[in-house]
Amino acid sequence: MKDFFENLVSCPDDPILSQTWRYQNDPRAEKVNLGVGMYMDESGRTPVLDVVKEAEEVLAKEHIPHTYIPISGLQQYDRLVQKLVFGEQSEVFETGRACTVQTLGGTGALSLGMTFLNRSCGCTQGASSIPTWGNHNDIMAQAGLQVRGYRYYDRENAGVDFSGMIEDMKAMPAGTVVVLHACCHNPTGYDLSESQWHEVIDVCRHYNLVPFLDMAYQGFKQGLNEDAMAVRLFAKSGLTFLAASSFSKSFNLYGERVGALTVVTPSAEEAERVQSHLKSCARADYSNPPAFGGRIVEYVLSDPERFARWEQEVAGMRERIRLMRRMLAEEVKKAGAPRDFSFVERQAGMFSFTGLTPEQIDRLATDFGIYAVRNGRICICGLNQGNVRYVAQSFARVMQD
Ligand code: LMR
Numbered sequence: 001m002k003d004f005f006e007n008l009v010s011c012p013d014d015p016i017l018s019q020t021w022r023y024q025n026d027p028r029a030e031k032v033n034l035g036v037g038m039y040m041d042e043s044g045r046t047p048v049l050d051v052v053k054e055a056e057e058v059l060a061k062e063h064i065p066h067t068y069i070p071i072s073g074l075q076q077y078d079r080l081v082q083k084l085v086f087g088e089q090s091e092v093f094e095t096g097r098a099c100t101v102q103t104l105g106g107t108g109a110l111s112l113g114m115t116f117l118n119r120s121c122g123c124t125q126g127a128s129s130i131p132t133w134g135n136h137n138d139i140m141a142q143a144g145l146q147v148r149g150y151r152y153y154d155r156e157n158a159g160v161d162f163s164g165m166i167e168d169m170k171a172m173p174a175g176t177v178v179v180l181h182a183c184c185h186n187p188t189g190y191d192l193s194e195s196q197w198h199e200v201i202d203v204c205r206h207y208n209l210v211p212f213l214d215m216a217y218q219g220f221k222q223g224l225n226e227d228a229m230a231v232r233l234f235a236k237s238g239l240t241f242l243a244a245s246s247f248s249k250s251f252n253l254y255g256e257r258v259g260a261l262t263v264v265t266p267s268a269e270e271a272e273r274v275q276s277h278l279k280s281c282a283r284a285d286y287s288n289p290p291a292f293g294g295r296i297v298e299y300v301l302s303d304p305e306r307f308a309r310w311e312q313e314v315a316g317m318r319e320r321i322r323l324m325r326r327m328l329a330e331e332v333k334k335a336g337a338p339r340d341f342s343f344v345e346r347q348a349g350m351f352s353f354t355g356l357t358p359e360q361i362d363r364l365a366t367d368f369g370i371y372a373v374r375n376g377r378i379c380i381c382g383l384n385q386g387n388v389r390y391v392a393q394s395f396a397r398v399m400q401d
Contacts, residue, residue: 014134015134015373015374015375016035016037016134016135017035019033019035019036019371019372019373020033020035020036020371022035022371023035023369023371026369026371030368030369030390031369032368032369032382032383032387032390032391033371033379034370034371034372034378034379034380034382034383034391035372036379037186037249038249038381039249039350039381040381040382040384041320041384042320042384042385042386043384044382044384044386044387046254047252048252049251049252050309051300051306051309051310051313052252052253052296052300054306055295055296055299055300055306056296058299059292059296066291068287069102069288069289069291069294070288071101071279071283071287071288072100072102072275072279072282073100073101073102073103073260073288073289074102074291074294074295074298076298076302077102077260077294077297077301078100078101078260079093079100080301081100081102081245081260081262081301082098082262083301084218084224084228084245084301085228085243085245085262086098086228086231087232090235091235092235095268096271097264097265097266097267097268097270097271098262098263098264098265098271099262099263099265099271099274099275099278100260100262100263101260101261101262101278101279101282102294103259103260103282103289104257104259104286104290105246105247105248105254105257105259106214106216106244106245106246107139107246107259108259108261108286108289109244109245109259109260109261110135110136110139110179110212110261111285112278112281112282112285113242113244113261113263114139114140114142114143114145114177114212115143115281116263116274116278117143117145117242118143118144118145119143119144119277119281120277120281122175123175123177123210124145124146124175125145125172125173125175125176125177126146126147126148126176126177126178127148127149127150127168127169127172127178127179128147128149128150128178129149129150129152129153129179129181129185130149130150130151130153131152131153131187131188131375132152132179132181132186132187133186136179136214140177140179148172149168150164150165150169150172151164151167151168152164152165153188153190155355158190158343158346159346160188160190160191160192160196162192162196165200166200166203169207169209170203170207172209174207174209175209176209176210177209177210178204178209178212179212179214180200180211180213180214181213181214182213182214182215182218182227182230182243183215183217183218183220183221183227183228183229183348183349184217184220184221184227184348184349184350184351185351186216186349186350186351186377187353187373187375187376188347188351188353189344189347189351189353190346190347190348191221191348192230197233198233201233204239204241205239210241210242211234211239211242212241212242212243213230213241213243213244214243214244215227215228215230215231215244216244216245217246217249217250217349217350218245218250219250219311219314219315219318220249220250220314220318220321220348220349220350221318221348221349222318223311223315223318224250224311224314231243234264235264238266239264240263240264241263241264242261242262242263242264243261243263243264244259244260244261244262245259245260245261245262246258246259247293249350250314251293251296251300251310253293253297256292256293257289257290257293258293258297261278263278317381320381321349321350321380321381324381324383324384325345325380326345327383327388328341328344328352328380328388328391328392329341329344329345331388331389331391331392331393332392334392335389335392335393335395336396336400337392337396337399337400338396338399338400339355339399341354341392341395350380351377351378351379351380352377352378352380353375354372354377354378354395356372356376356395356398356399357376358374358375358376360376360398361374361376362374363398363401364395364398367398368390368394368397370394
């Protein structure tokens with residue numbers, strides 16, 4: 001019999017995750033990983049948060065049987081996620097007009113949501129910002145959606161091309177699923193203002209678009225409540241929309257795959273029907289989510305004192321990122337780079353879109369052992385006081401040559 005896979009062409013390596021393997025295989029001591037969006041502390045390690053350590057210890061002692069958990073995840077977890085996303089005493093929470101399903105990280109939330117929109121609602125068109133997190137487009141394509149881009153990054157003015165974005169949104173066919181970055185836009189680091197969000201909401205309403213907010217970085221810009229502004233404005237607008245949450249970043253629980261998909265509808269009755277579809281999609285895909293990460297998040301969010309400690313730890317990560325942004329801008333200037341890097345301080349979240357070309361990024365890897373994504377995105381969390389000067393000087397070198 002002919003080899004069934006004989007003509008299969010290999011897929012390219014993932015542009016983000018492959019940087020980690022390249023970095024790990026580099027023997028140079030001075031190497032730096034600015035690729036994947038993963039928080040690292042001053043020592044270059046991804047810390048286990050203190051409140052997470054406590055949760056791990058408590059859970060370990062309980063020896064909870066490893067049974068299946070519900071298809072939609074831990075019930076209390078789902079409720080706590082809604083409180084975190086919409087705020088205490090939110091109307092959405094009180095009326096029960098949203099349903100939440102625990103997912104395999106933020107990626108799993110997006111994937112489940114897109115599958116549901118295609119399979120149950122017949123959506124065939126999707127849209128994402130140019131540029132966006134590359135996986136957005138792959139997730140939509142895998143769920144059967146045709147993907148188009150809308151203008152977002154304004155290179156000239158180092159910001160958002162908002163009029164371009166609105167123009168492109170108005171040209172989308174009704175029923176297009178529009179992926180919007182709720183905060184800390186990945187990869188650019190440029191977010192919309194409150195008044196711009198209002199305009200986006202109006203366009204979604206008038207052009208019958210399906211908003212899908214991706215909120216992977218709640219807490220990394222200004223604070224847990226502040227960063228939920230866009231999602232809460234959508235909630236107030238009365239529109240039907242979807243929101244993906246991730247606890248990979250805010251809990252440093254990357255490998256545990258802890259996230260959630262929330263769908264906001266006009267009524268509790270509709271939310272219940274939507275949830276039945278989400279469960280049906282999840283059942284056919286992975287059956288039910290893993291329990292451990294969800295239990296950790298539940299342990300922390302369910303108690304005000306633990307919640308406050310977690311909020312403090314998130315603030316600590318956020319502050320370190322801010323400091324690194326400031327130091328990078330200063331060091332690039334000191335290194336005599338031909339370009340001003342002060343824009344990194346106006347961007348928010350883990351990432352900065354540097355404007356470095358793919359060739360310059362390649363050179364950073366080959367000559368200096370500095371790994372970043374070829375579209376010019378760097379993860380600021382890979383910087384620390386020990387390597388920021390080296391990185392800045394290397395940036396200056398590749399920009400000068
Ligand atoms: C990133 O953008 O680097 C992170 O969200 C990790 C990933 O899965 O790509």
